[in-house]
Amino acid sequence: MANRIEINNDLRPAYYDDFRCLAAGCRYSCCKGWRISFNKKDYLSLKRQEGSEEFNARMDHGLRRIRKGPLTDIHFGEFDMDGGVCPLLREDCLCDLQVEKGHGALPEVCRVFPRSKAYMASGYLERSLSPACEGVLELLWELPEGIEFRSDPLPKADQKFLTFHEGQSLAVFFPHIREWCVDVLQDRRCPLAKRILMMGIALRELADGEEDVAAWLLRARALAERGAEGLPEAEGAAALPLMLSNHFRTLLQLQTAGTEFASVPGDVSRGLDVKGEAGTSRVTISLERYQAARARYEENFRDREYFMENLMVSLFFHLRLPVLSSAEELWKGYVNFCNLYSFYHFMAVMSCREGAAGDKAELYRMMVCASRGLIHNGARQSSLRDEFFANDSATLAHMAILLGG
Ligand code: SF4
Numbered sequence: 001m002a003n004r005i006e007i008n009n010d011l012r013p014a015y016y017d018d019f020r021c022l023a024a025g026c027r028y029s030c031c032k033g034w035r036i037s038f039n040k041k042d043y044l045s046l047k048r049q050e051g052s053e054e055f056n057a058r059m060d061h062g063l064r065r066i067r068k069g070p071l072t073d074i075h076f077g078e079f080d081m082d083g084g085v086c087p088l089l090r091e092d093c094l095c096d097l098q099v100e101k102g103h104g105a106l107p108e109v110c111r112v113f114p115r116s117k118a119y120m121a122s123g124y125l126e127r128s129l130s131p132a133c134e135g136v137l138e139l140l141w142e143l144p145e146g147i148e149f150r151s152d153p154l155p156k157a158d159q160k161f162l163t164f165h166e167g168q169s170l171a172v173f174f175p176h177i178r179e180w181c182v183d184v185l186q187d188r189r190c191p192l193a194k195r196i197l198m199m200g201i202a203l204r205e206l207a208d209g210e211e212d213v214a215a216w217l218l219r220a221r222a223l224a225e226r227g228a229e230g231l232p233e234a235e236g237a238a239a240l241p242l243m244l245s246n247h248f249r250t251l252l253q254l255q256t257a258g259t260e261f262a263s264v265p266g267d268v269s270r271g272l273d274v275k276g277e278a279g280t281s282r283v284t285i286s287l288e289r290y291q292a293a294r295a296r297y298e299e300n301f302r303d304r305e306y307f308m309e310n311l312m313v314s315l316f317f318h319l320r321l322p323v324l325s326s327a328e329e330l331w332k333g334y335v336n337f338c339n340l341y342s343f344y345h346f347m348a349v350m351s352c353r354e355g356a357a358g359d360k361a362e363l364y365r366m367m368v369c370a371s372r373g374l375i376h377n378g379a380r381q382s383s384l385r386d387e388f389f390a391n392d393s394a395t396l397a398h399m400a401i402l403l404g405g
Contacts, residue, residue, distance in 0.1 A: 003164040003172055007154070010117075011124035013314060014148045015139040019115075022135045024093040027361075028260055028368045030113050030133065031086035031095065036079045037066060042107035043077030051100040058096055062087025084258045118320060119162055121174035125154055128318040131311055132371035137364050140310040146186050147313050170206060170324040173213040177206070177322060180220050185313050190228035192309050193403040196341055197231055198223060200334055200399050203322060207331040232400050239401045244285045247346040248274060250384060254373030261369040271353025289354055296352035300359070308348065311367070312341055315375070331394070336385045338399045344370055 038046075046063055050056060062080050079086050088096045097105055104111075114133035120126045129136045140147075164171050184199050185192075202220040210216050248268065256262050268274075272290055276283035301307070316337065323333035347366040352358035374384075385394075 005121070005123050005162050005164075006159070007119050007123055007125055007162055008159040009124050009151050009153055010127055010158075011120075011122060011149060011151045012127035013129070013317065014150045015143060016115075016127055016129055017150070018139055019129055019135060022138075026093070026134055028134055028365070028372075029089065029093060030110075031089040032084055032260055035081065036086060036107075036109060037075040038077055038107035038109055039074050040076040042109075045105070046077070046097075046107060049097070049101055049105060051096075055096050055100050058087050084260075116318065119160055120320060121162065121164065121171045121324065122178060123162075123175060124151065125158060126317070126320070128314065130318060130371065130375060131314060132368060132375055134364050134368055136314075137311075137367055140314060141304070141307055141360070143310050144306050146306060147310055169211065170213070170327070170330065174322075174324050176213065176217060177324065180217060180224075181322060182313060182316065184224050185316060186309065187224060187227075188306075188309075190231075192305070192312065193341070193345075194228045194231055196312070196338060197400055197403050200338070200396055201231070203330060203334050204396050207327045207334075209327060232397075239404075240287060240290070241285065243342070243402065244272070244287075244290055244346070245283055247343055248272070248283065248285060250343055250374075251347075254369065256369065256373065259372075261365075261372070264366070264369050267356070268350050268353065271350060271355055290349070293353045294349045296358055297349045300352055301348075301363070308345070311344060312337075315340060318375070332385060335394045335399065336382075338402050339384055340374065342402045343374065 043063075043065070046059070049059060063077065064080055065077050066075050079088065081087075086095075090096050090099070095106070095110070097110075114130035114136055115127065116130065117125060117127045129139075131137060131140070170177070180202070181199050184195050184202075187195060190198075202216070202223055205216055205219070206213075251265050251268060254261070254265075256264055271293065273286040274283055319333075319337070321333050321337055323329040344367065347370045348363060350356070351363040351366045356362050387393075
């Protein structure tokens, strides 16, 4: 039997309304270091644009058709990012297209970033912001009390019905399950890593086939009430060398070459005194250097623990978690989230590595680098997550170790 829900409201983190592009003040402009491609409609619209002589010259040289590769309907055209920089980006860091033709002339990818929206089983059109933008990180930094959510009615033209089919029984409970997860992520009675572990303990029951979601919710709330009490102690220290080499390998796979983050792997390598063959398991990393960096991170950002909470809450929402299309996908989504937390934590610690400034600017550099490499690359997220399953390391016990690092 199919279930139908009407979506006539939106839902967004309250800070969504405060987002403003940093424009010329942005150090890691989204006009640099990415492949900027667009669909046929945007390509044809760009082809028709005419302006000043300089603008026309930029367009003539900078806009091209994509003739090879998959999904050419969606990726129909692109800007020629010669040197990793959009050809329309001016010396004053403003977009020539926007300056001459206005915001409406931008291809959709440029118009919406870092925003994203989706009609969801929560019964809302959900809007979110990607942490791959420094302007978004700054908003998260300014929220010591945590993230609040806001909702408004949708205009008639944006309202729509969503249908669930048999086999998606868990999806019907998405709003309740997600609300519990976000509440746990924001429950400051225990450390963030423990909260994520607690979430895993509860979600594992659903992944194991629990269908009585009302009874599950009662148990999940009782679990949250107990706080850290009774949660397994993670043996993170013993697994630290392996975890560090995995994270370092992930960093090398982020393909930062030719981008503004090209120097990050080298910086981290020197900070951790990495020796051996890069990209293989035959590297050694100085544990003392890592532990010193972690101590410095905990000291420098002692009053900013909420920042990582805000980051993970906003990611949970932005990635539309938990995935409830099936029990298997639910657990895969959780494993992915644990891995993201662990990698972001590693990168945050690396902002305080030996030789680094250990300040907010360096923290943002690491966070934007991690986000651009992972959050906007679903294939890379999947392959990292699938490695856990291939190595039989996707169990709750392994997640506890990962979170304990
Ligand atoms: S990354 Fe964010 S702040 Fe920077 S130019 Fe893009 S939208 Fe603006």
